[in-house]
Amino acid sequence: MESITLAVNGTERNLEVEPRTLLVHALRDDLRLTGTNIGCDSSSCGACTVLVDGQSVKSCTMFAVQADGADVTTIEGVADSDGTMHPMQQAFHEHHALQCGYCTPGMVMAAISLVEEYPDLDDQGVRHGLEGNLCRCTGYQNIVNAVLAVAGSGSEGSES
Amino acid sequence: MTMTDDPATHMDSASHMGRPRLRREDPELLTGEAQFIDDMSLHGEVWVGIVRSTEAHATILGVDGSAALEIDGVTEVLSGADLAPLWGEGALPCAWPVTDDMRNPAHLPVATSVAKYVGDAVAVVLADSRYAAADGAAAVSVDYDPLPAVVDVEAAVADGAPLVHEDLGTNESYTWPLIPNPEAVEEAFSNAAHVVSERYVQQRLIPAPMEPRGVIAAPGVASGELTLYSATQIPHILKVMTAVTLGIPEHKIRVVAPSVGGGFGCKLNVYAEEILCSALAMDRGVPVRWTESRSEAATATIQGRGQVQHIELAADDTGRVQAVRVKLLADMGAYLQLVTPGVPLLGGFLYHGCYDIAHYSFECTSVFTNKTPTDAYRGAGRPEATYAIERAMDSLAVAVGVTPEEIRSRNFIAADAFPYESCAGLIFDSGDYQAVLDKAVEMAGLEGVRATQAQRRADGSSRQIGIGFSSYVEMCGLAPSRVLASLNYGAGGWEAATVRVLPTAKVQVITGSTPHGQGHETSWSMIVADKLGIDPDDVEVLHSDTAISPTGLDTYGSRSLSVGGTAVFMATDKVLDKARLIAAHQLEANEDDLEYVDGAFQVKGTPTAAAPFAAIAFAAFTAHDLPDGMEPNLEAHVTYDPPNFTFPNGTHIAVVEVDTDTGDVGIVDYVAVDDCGNQVNPMIVEGQVHGGVLQGAAQALYEDAVYTEDGQIVTVNLGDYLVPSAAEAPVYRVASHVTPSPTNPMGVKGIGEAGTIAATPAVINAVVDALRPMGVTDMAMPASPQTVWRAINEAQGGAS
Numbered sequence: 001m002e003s004i005t006l007a008v009n010g011t012e013r014n015l016e017v018e019p020r021t022l023l024v025h026a027l028r029d030d031l032r033l034t035g036t037n038i039g040c041d042s043s044s045c046g047a048c049t050v051l052v053d054g055q056s057v058k059s060c061t062m063f064a065v066q067a068d069g070a071d072v073t074t075i076e077g078v079a080d081s082d083g084t085m086h087p088m089q090q091a092f093h094e095h096h097a098l099q100c101g102y103c104t105p106g107m108v109m110a111a112i113s114l115v116e117e118y119p120d121l122d123d124q125g126v127r128h129g130l131e132g133n134l135c136r137c138t139g140y141q142n143i144v145n146a147v148l149a150v151a152g153s154g155s156e157g158s159e160s
Numbered sequence: 161m162t163m164t165d166d167p168a169t170h171m172d173s174a175s176h177m178g179r180p181r182l183r184r185e186d187p188e189l190l191t192g193e194a195q196f197i198d199d200m201s202l203h204g205e206v207w208v209g210i211v212r213s214t215e216a217h218a219t220i221l222g223v224d225g226s227a228a229l230e231i232d233g234v235t236e237v238l239s240g241a242d243l244a245p246l247w248g249e250g251a252l253p254c255a256w257p258v259t260d261d262m263r264n265p266a267h268l269p270v271a272t273s274v275a276k277y278v279g280d281a282v283a284v285v286l287a288d289s290r291y292a293a294a295d296g297a298a299a300v301s302v303d304y305d306p307l308p309a310v311v312d313v314e315a316a317v318a319d320g321a322p323l324v325h326e327d328l329g330t331n332e333s334y335t336w337p338l339i340p341n342p343e344a345v346e347e348a349f350s351n352a353a354h355v356v357s358e359r360y361v362q363q364r365l366i367p368a369p370m371e372p373r374g375v376i377a378a379p380g381v382a383s384g385e386l387t388l389y390s391a392t393q394i395p396h397i398l399k400v401m402t403a404v405t406l407g408i409p410e411h412k413i414r415v416v417a418p419s420v421g422g423g424f425g426c427k428l429n430v431y432a433e434e435i436l437c438s439a440l441a442m443d444r445g446v447p448v449r450w451t452e453s454r455s456e457a458a459t460a461t462i463q464g465r466g467q468v469q470h471i472e473l474a475a476d477d478t479g480r481v482q483a484v485r486v487k488l489l490a491d492m493g494a495y496l497q498l499v500t501p502g503v504p505l506l507g508g509f510l511y512h513g514c515y516d517i518a519h520y521s522f523e524c525t526s527v528f529t530n531k532t533p534t535d536a537y538r539g540a541g542r543p544e545a546t547y548a549i550e551r552a553m554d555s556l557a558v559a560v561g562v563t564p565e566e567i568r569s570r571n572f573i574a575a576d577a578f579p580y581e582s583c584a585g586l587i588f589d590s591g592d593y594q595a596v597l598d599k600a601v602e603m604a605g606l607e608g609v610r611a612t613q614a615q616r617r618a619d620g621s622s623r624q625i626g627i628g629f630s631s632y633v634e635m636c637g638l639a640p641s642r643v644l645a646s647l648n649y650g651a652g653g654w655e656a657a658t659v660r661v662l663p664t665a666k667v668q669v670i671t672g673s674t675p676h677g678q679g680h681e682t683s684w685s686m687i688v689a690d691k692l693g694i695d696p697d698d699v700e701v702l703h704s705d706t707a708i709s710p711t712g713l714d715t716y717g718s719r720s721l722s723v724g725g726t727a728v729f730m731a732t733d734k735v736l737d738k739a740r741l742i743a744a745h746q747l748e749a750n751e752d753d754l755e756y757v758d759g760a761f762q763v764k765g766t767p768t769a770a771a772p773f774a775a776i777a778f779a780a781f782t783a784h785d786l787p788d789g790m791e792p793n794l795e796a797h798v799t800y801d802p803p804n805f806t807f808p809n810g811t812h813i814a815v816v817e818v819d820t821d822t823g824d825v826g827i828v829d830y831v832a833v834d835d836c837g838n839q840v841n842p843m844i845v846e847g848q849v850h851g852g853v854l855q856g857a858a859q860a861l862y863e864d865a866v867y868t869e870d871g872q873i874v875t876v877n878l879g880d881y882l883v884p885s886a887a888e889a890p891v892y893r894v895a896s897h898v899t900p901s902p903t904n905p906m907g908v909k910g911i912g913e914a915g916t917i918a919a920t921p922a923v924i925n926a927v928v929d930a931l932r933p934m935g936v937t938d939m940a941m942p943a944s945p946q947t948v949w950r951a952i953n954e955a956q957g958g959a960s
Contacts, residue, residue, distance in 0.1 A: 018291070020291075021291075025290070025291075028198075028199075029290065032201075033192070034192065034195070034196075034198075034199035035191065035192015035193070036192070037196065037198075037370075037371070037421070038198065038372075039370045039371065039372070039454065039878075040454035040877060040878045041453050041454045041455055041877060042454065042455075042877040042878060042879045044877065044878035044879045045370065045454075045878050045883075047370060074192070075190075075191065075192040076191065076192045079191055085187070085190060085191065089190040089191065092186070092190055093182060093183075093186045093187070093190060094182060096182070096183065096843050096844070096846075096847050098186060098189055098190065099422075099677035099678070099679070099847060099851065100189075100369070100370065100371070100419075100420065100421045100422040100676055100677030101185070101186070101189025101190070101194060101419070101421070101677070102196065102369070102370040102371040102421025102422060103370045103421075104189050104190060105190075105192050108190065126886070127885075127886040127887045127889070128886075128887050130885070130886045130887075131885040131886055131887040132885070133885070133886075134370065134878065134883050134885055135370065135886075136368060136369055136370050136422050136424070136851070136855070136883065137370075137422055137677050137847075137851045138847060138850055138851050139847075139850030139851045139852075139853060139854035139889055139892060139915075140850075140854070140885075140886040140889040141850050141889070141891060141892055142847060142850065143886065144886060
């Protein structure tokens with residue numbers, strides 16, 4: 001077992017993990033932060049996306065020990081302490097950008113990171129920026145609209 | 161929020177229904193608070209790891225768990241034979257024996273002697289952690305003696321084919337005909353001016369909801385109770401089936417579906433892992449859990465589609481179709497799951513599509529293969545039927561020499577023909593198919609697209625444009641119980657609802673319909689709030705736990721609103737009926753003189769004399785002064801059995817651009833006009849269309865459960881199985897046309913499967929349309945760049 005220290009959502013956490021423990025399992029099983037979901041075992045779906053030192057990372061692609069000393073932000077850590085949702089969460093709500101909600105935490109984390117990195121996103125930029133995050137319910141259009149609303153680049157959508 | 165251009169509903173007096181309303185389900189899903197099955201944890205739980213067959217067909221000579229038992233945390237390794245006493249004679253249930261002579265081989269949760277498909281469970285590891293269970297399963301050694309496997313569905317019915325189930329003596333499970341007048345069909349074909357005869361292959365699809373399945377079974381050691389948590393669409397059906405399969409008294413079983421991350425039909429089942437964990441939990445007296453990995457899901461969860469279709473149309477010289485004849489080979493896989501045999505039948509009534517065709521002949525032969533069982537996947541039988549008729553109609557249009565829209569117009573069931581009795585014996589409720597098509601044509605700007613297409617063709621461009629139509633009708637609102645009886649289905653099709661008014665005038669709605677992304681809580685609260693004249697936020701909607709919602713038949717077949725929502729609607733009416741009696745008593749008025757306005761009963765013409773809902777609710781609770789003989793409290797229960805199906809319909813138009821050099825296909829425009837009847841929440845309707853369309857388009861262009869000739873599956877994860885991302889998804893332009901259904905009081909039809917049903921043929925028709933000048937007349941699915949390139953090359957006389 002290895003001792004590691006993570007700053008998770010602003011709180012320092014000390015953990016004993018196997019060297020092979022995936023970051024996502026450390027978050028979910030050891031820290032009981034179950035908002036980060038697991039959707040595949042091949043780093044294809046992005047449901048487990050979190051921020052590590054501000055960068056979006058699929059937390060199933062990283063060992064927990066590799067995150068030793070890092071700042072980790074999960075979906076539980078993006079809303080204000082008074083419960084006010086992050087603008088990206090709010091935009092997803094207002095644009096009906098989720099249905100079953102299973103991909104949503106990872107999608108929101110990837111979108112937050114994308115908008116921070118590329119503030120001038122357009123439609124194609126959002127679509128390519130999120131292509132590592134799969135959603136089976138929404139057909140993506142409302143997700144794209146939500147992200148564009150936060151990016152301030154206008155919107156797309158259905159006729160009229 | 162962009163909305164439909166015509167969210168028209170006929171609920172003008174309502175204050176919420178018919179208008180978009182943001183979902184109350186969202187905040188807990190957006191913040192990570194929602195509890196999915198794998199988020200739960202029970203004290204003392206034991207993890208199950210499942211050893212799955214690596215062979216498509218093999219005798220199991222032995223299971224060696226010694227290496228697994230060396231692993232820290234692994235406590236037991238159990239073979240199928242070790243486990244057999246736990247279920248005795250009980251086998252996994254098939255609830256739909258479609259014919260009396262259907263062959264249904266015993267399907268044990270864990271195979272004992274012969275593995276029949278890659279992924280078939282052959283042994284089980286118990287361990288104290290997730291990782292130890294996985295390590296243990298990987299370390300178990302199984303000695304197989306391979307047997308010949310039959311993989312292709314047409315090969316399975318050939319003489320001398322290897323048998324999936326030796327004892328049956330055949331690979332055929334059943335043959336189901338629906339031929340009301342065979343002579344008339346023959347006559348129509350002998351007199352036809354045009355005969356279209358086509359063969360289509362519906363490839364197998366992996367449903368791939370983003371949440372894999374999972375189970376936790378928790379025993380009450382002293383009480384003899386079982387609490388079964390499962391990522392399921394059907395907690396109520398699962399409860400009954402667990403009782404029947406394991407012999408646990410039904411009243412001792414509670415099934416809970418926590419937040420469920422999508423289903424699309426694949427969580428409409430009773431799975432080996434649910435029975436296995438339940439049996440082990442009851443036997444060992446500890447909670448037993450299993451979480452499916454994505455790679456397991458490729459073979460352990462049912463697959464969709466899997467049919468070979470032969471369709472023939474007999475038409476007169478104007479292209480009016482007189483008869484349709486269909487022969488279907490349906491791939492059941494190795495075993496029959498819950499409704500496997502019924503899926504082809506759900507399409508079997510709809511191969512004439514939305515066309516007024518006099519004569520009908522449908523025959524389905526269903527066969528076993530050494531592959532994962534098939535079962536319901538979004539649309540279940542109806543996408544396959546729609547694909548066949550819509551592709552064939554395009555071929556007929558070419559034969560007759562008219563446009564795709566013209567051949568459809570010539571054959572549509574007329575708007576004044578409803579209620580319409582179809583040649584397959586259904587009564588279609590309402591629709592105006594021509595108006596829907598006209599709207600789609602207008603939105604697509606068809607004339608302009610055709611001009612661009614003509615220009616590209618004239619230029620010999622390597623970027624050819626194709627336009628694909630798909631007009632569909634589906635049978636939804638499953639289902640009238642008597643009709644299900646006539647189809648040999650093992651249950652009814654009703655749905656239950658309770659509306660309970662609390663002392664403080666807040667309302668609890670208990671629904672037997674089980675949501676997993678559809679937004680029932682929001683929609684049901686809108687229905688109740690409008691009828692009671694209260695705020696939707698004062699209505700709580702409870703579901704998915706058989707201890708809270710003991711009666712129900714769950715969510716599938718676009719039935720939730722038209723059956724479950726109608727039950728809620730009617731239960732609210734019953735509450736109002738009783739409230740009216742209390743109000744009449746309070747106001748000393750005749751109940752017939754009362755009207756309910758803005759949340760209060762008042763004497764007609766005397767608005768000052770009013771009994772507000774809150775006062776009635778409290779009076780019902782205190783029971784101090786109720787009418788003589790009235791029971792206290794204000795609560796009503798309704799079980800609604802629909803008198804008919806509902807028939808959503810629509811026309812979708814896909815415009816594609818095909819790169820003729822590479823075979824790459826892109827959807828450059830997608831127009832969907834749907835008639836799902838009246839809409840409760842148009843925002844949710846539009847979301848269902850978006851997601852459904854992409855799932856249907858994905859069958860056309862990307863998805864395929866690929867097997868090798870010896871039955872090995874190739875597409876085991878989301879790197880190989882191409883669920884589309886935002887980068888592939890088109891922009892959808894969505895509108896609606898409303899003809900209220902006369903079947904239920906809200907006039908609703910259903911929208912959950914429409915997009916998936918419509919999109920597949922729209923996209924493939926577009927690809928074929930793009931390439932027809934190059935000699936391409938057919939296109940296999942998925943129309944991957946390689947498949948498209950080969951089709952072009954073959955049509956041009958080149959090598960394939």
